[in-house]
Amino acid sequence: MPDITLTVNGAPRRAEAEDRTLLVEFLRRQLGLRGTHAGCDTAQCGACTVLLDGRAVKSCIVLAAAAEGAEVETVEGLSRDRAAPHPVLQAFEAFHRRPCGFCAPGMIMAAVDMIRRHGEALDTATVRHELEGNLCRCAGYHDIIRAILAAAPTRRPEGRRPRERNATDAADKLRPRPDHGRGPGAVRDG
Ligand code: FES
Ligand code: FES
Secondary structure, rough: OOOOEEOOEEEEEEEEEOOOHHHHHHHHHHOOOOOOOOOOOOOOOOOOOOEEEEEEHHHHHEEEHHHHOEEEEEEHHOOOOOOOHHHHHHHOHHHOOOOOOHHHHHHHHHHHHHHHHHHHHOOHHHHHHHHHHHHHHHHHHHHHHHHHHHHHHOOOOOOOOOOOOOOOHHHHHOOOOOOOOOOOOOOOOO
16 A cells, blocks of 8 residues: 655654545544544535645545645644644634534634635624535534634724734633623624
8 A cells, every 4th residue: 555645733644545545534544533523425514624735625525645745734733732722622612512513623624714714804604604515413503603703813993903813812702701601703693
């Protein structure tokens, strides 16, 4: 079997894989990164979403061989710095407390991608549209949308310089308010 060499969560990785091995299988079996879930294996559910060279892809429809030399980010990479987990992870922890959590890794990686692409322009309609390829069987969409908006940069009045975002900023932003325990990223249900 040929070797596949790629960078995963910032570290060089190398392992054998058959030509037909899918990226999701390669990550889970060969590299032991089981945070990426395999749900449908037919590009329907989004549970297997990872970032491939910075863009969200469904790793159940990408051959591991096609990722040769690429940069892959999985959900494990967002908690590399245990003292300052990625703001999206913190937001999902705060808002997305559904029973199974099976969809969460894919939702989280899709969220990282959409926040990077849309930045301050990200709004509820855009999040809903972007999540079309990610399914939650526990119907936790409202909480997921709240989490993503809470983790996104906020629009600020023109001329005001945004503060640098860090874990403390994110934690402040997510601290529950007295009103129903919702953070400032909360959106209306509907
Ligand atoms: S497992 Fe890849 S989209 Fe469902
Ligand atoms: S929380 Fe169960 S599938 Fe989303």
